[in-house]
Amino acid sequence: MSIQRPEKLFSSKWAEYGDRFNIEDTGADYQNGRADIETGFPPQTMKSVLQGGVPPWGQDHNGILYQITEAIQWMQAGGLPSFNQDFCNKKMVIQKEPSCREMIQTGLGFYGNVWRIITDLIPTRIKLT
Structure with missing residues (x-):
């Protein structure tokens, strides 16, 4: 399977000029049917009024x-993710993982990603050039 750029790119964000919260x-107001990231839409929005x-x-x-x-x-515009230790720590606590390796994406390489370890948390240090 070849990797190809999608034919249609997002020229604007969904509801960029529309009504949105x-x-x-x-911590959303679940009783009134409000959604949040961790819960999504509450159960009462899944049944008939x-x-x-x-x-x-x-x-x-x-x-x-x-x-x-x-x-x-x-x-799609070419932006690359950057490492965020606070976000990594939060995700590791939620997933109950013992540690969070500090890694950053440093550019394009094999399949579009090259990862560089910035702390020595593994037995064999990986050196990328």
């Missing part, structure tokens, strides 16, 4: 799609 990581459900907020849909397309558009 900034989606919080956690006639059965006691609450409709989801369209602004939440627009908000999360805005965040997703913003990240995709950055990558």
Whole structure:
């Protein structure tokens, strides 16, 4: 399978000029059908209003799609991710991993990624030139 650039790139972010909410990581107003990143939409948005459900907020849909397309558009424009130790630590705590290797992406190489270890947390140090 060959790797090809998608034919259609995002020329703008989803709902860039539309109504949208900034989606919080956690702590949304679940009782009123609001969504957040960790939970998504609460259970009451998954059932009919006639059965006691609450409709989801369209602004939440627009908000999360805005965040997703913003990240995709950055990558399509050639943006590269950078290492963030705080984010890495947070993800490792959530996943209950014992440690988080400090790694950064340093440019293009085999399949588009070259990783460089910036701390010696593994038995054999990897040296990239």
